[in-house]
Amino acid sequence: MNTIAERLAAVRALMADAGYAALIVPRADEYLGEYIPAHNERLRWISGFTGSAGAVVVLPDRAAIFVDGRYTVQVRNEVSAELFEYHHLIQEPYARWLTQQLQDGDRVVCDPRMHSLSWFRETGSTLESAGLSLVPDTDNLVDRCWHDRPEPLVQPALLLGEAFSGSNSAAKRAQIAASISEQGADAALVFAPDSVSWLLDVRGTDIPCLPILQSFALLECNGDVTVFVDPGRIPPGFDRHVGEGVRLLPESAAEDTLRSYSGKRVLADAEAANAWTQLTLQAGGATLVAGTDPVLLPKACKNATEVEGARQAHRRDAAAEIRFLAWLDAEVDAGRLHDEAALSDQLARFREGGEHYQGPSFDTISAAGGNAAMCHYNHRNVPQPGQLTLGSVYLVDSGGQYLDGTTDITRTVAIGDPGEEVRRMFTLVLKGHIALDQARFPEGTTGTQLDALARQFLWQQGYDYDHGTGHGVGAFLSVHEGPQRIAKAGNAWALQPGMIVSNEPGYYKDDCYGIRCENLVVVRESAVEGDVPVYEFEALTLVPFDRRLLDTSLLTDAETAWLNGYHQRVLEEIGPLLPEADRHWLEQATRPL
Structure with a gap:
């Protein structure tokens, strides 16, 4: 049973035996986490899709896959259009879609271990309104067909x-x-x-x-x-x-x-x-x-030890990232244009020597040229990793797990001269990053209320990006941690001191290029004295942004001052951690505009 078509046929046979008209296969396991072990990759097994969010619905004669805006390009590259219809997970929820496909009295099966109770109730209600029923069944149909399913890895914590x-x-x-x-x-x-x-x-x-x-x-x-x-x-x-x-x-x-x-x-x-x-x-x-x-909330609001640990982990991580960027520039200057896999491996080698390092915090997004337009691109999931080319950009989103903290950073790098359009878009993205970084906000403010700060300059020119601006990050835990986040979608959780979030606006032009500027920041009390408590962000990530991608005519004096100040801090805090050659590169990369 090696082909997707054969797997679908096997599942459909079990559905017919049980009298099910539809099967829902989410990208989840019994713990409902974003990162799941290989033996629980049921969505990948039945569809070939490798993204971190989505669902498949199997009907007796056809199937559909639902993904969000991060994966609209990727899903078409990985999932057969002959076997699956493509749908947007948010704009066309699959429960509603099912009510339009099935007949009165039809039964839809799901494994209740793979869904939240809220989802189960809401989906059951939606289906019931159309005369359908949602049947919970822990005898998972995919598991029954997945005969070469990997054994769970069990190791001491x-x-x-x-x-x-x-x-x-x-x-x-x-x-x-x-x-x-x-x-x-x-x-x-x-x-x-x-x-x-x-x-x-x-x-x-x-x-x-x-x-x-x-x-x-x-x-x-x-x-x-x-x-x-x-x-x-x-x-x-x-x-x-x-x-x-x-x-x-x-x-x-x-x-x-x-x-x-x-x-x-x-x-x-x-x-x-x-x-x-x-x-x-x-x-x-x-x-x-x-x-x-x-x-949830006590975990999100890091104590003083956890915050200081995050600072120290980010300093070591920055040294590794800067050594990689210096190496990358030298390789490009020498005419050695590596592929995405070699670049990812080299960055990993720089991190591996760091104190308290435990491994990556997620699969590195090493994306050259048009591949960077896929927000969650993974070079391991394509037949051939992309190659750097002159006149383009390289986007690298990576992070590390350390005993004292979790890191996550994205830098977009010029490979040769990428042109005026890319410089303009990069500058608009960076302006949004700066605006969010500099935000001061009263107690009780949510990330939803701050999200527009990062998008405003793109919006003014008719552009946007289809992902959140910031996610929470754990203390040597998940790189995507709730409840805090910064996004268009409503979030009732106020940002509080000790919370770590990302600041990562971006822009993506399909098949051409992708841009993202990401730092991690921690919420802290501001020194501003007024009528109400005020909070602000402290940048934890200390790595320069690529000056070659800037259109300085679009920067205000205040934005230029912010970038110069940030780069000076990077030089002062990370420079002493670097070998001489890399320190010299950093001096050039952080020189004032």
Whole structure:
């Protein structure tokens, strides 16, 4: 069963046997995370699509794939138009699409472990309005057909000491338990693996780029916690590390344990926790108390130790990035125009020597020329990596996981002279980056309210980009962390001190070029004295922007001063960490405009 067509046929045969008119296959696993292990890549198996978000709907005689604006180009390159229709995930939700394709009485099957309870309820309601029914079935049809499915990787986690975490598990559990009691609950479902990892001060080692312990937990209002986890992921010394009150159970014991909460009130996040856990709690007689994951906000608001760790990790990461950029310039000057794979590998080698380095924080986006127009391009997923060419740009979006922090940076680099159009667009993007970086905002401000600052200069010229401006970032955890974000889409979470977010406006011209300017910043209190508390951003990323891509006539005096000041800070803080030749390159790259 090596072809996509054969896989679709096998799944359709099972659908026919069970009387299902449609199957929904999301890009998710039972933990609902963005990064999933190879054995859970069900969407890729059935379609060939390698992006980080999307869904496939299989009907008896055809299929459709739904992706968002980041992947409109990529999906056509990876997924057969003969086998799948292409649809926009946001503009044409697949639940609504299904109501237009099926007949009254038809049944749509999904695995409730792969969807949130909120999705399950809303989708069920949408389908029901058209006379259809949503059937939950944990006997996953893809898994039944995926006969060469990889075995799960199970490796012991790392124990993260207080020198990096700034607090211990017992103290964290006591803090969160108090908030559970305040919300009138007996326990909380701590579903997200990164929340469990933060709560226990452990980091997983068996998912590339994502150091989370694959697990979920029930945290009692007295601070005791039951963790559902494969025993093979628990390292020696775990009991002493976490302290008393931590019970470990295999995931096979989850159903019986969840059902044992009869009569108890359990705080659960319908948006973030999977439907199966909450439906099982309800089936056992528990009362669900709707609320957000109680670990979410404390985890997002980094303590002083975590913030300082992020600063130190970013300094080491900047040194690696700058050494790479200096090497790249020298190679181009010598006429050696490498391909995307060689460039990605070289950047990885510079990072690997850094103190506390644990690996990349995501697959490097190493994109030459027109490939950079695909926001989440991956050279590993194409037949032949692209080659640098003169008169173009190279976009490299990369990051590292360190014991003391997580990094994420994008730089767009001139390869020869890319021309006036590219310089104009790069400058408009950078102007937006500067505007957001310089924002001061009162307590209670959300990222949604700030998003237009980064887009304003593009908007004025009739341009935009189809992704968020900023995502949250963890402390040696997920490079995409909630609840904070900066985007057009509504977000009710106010930005608070200690939150780390990205600042990454961009512009993409299909098949021609892509531009993105990304730093990570941390929210801090401003020295401004007024009637209300005011916050601002501190840049954590310290790497120069490519001066060769600037149209300086478009910069105001204030913007020029910002760039000169930022570059001076880069030179002062990172210059001493570099070998002499790279320091000389940095001096040239940061000279004042």
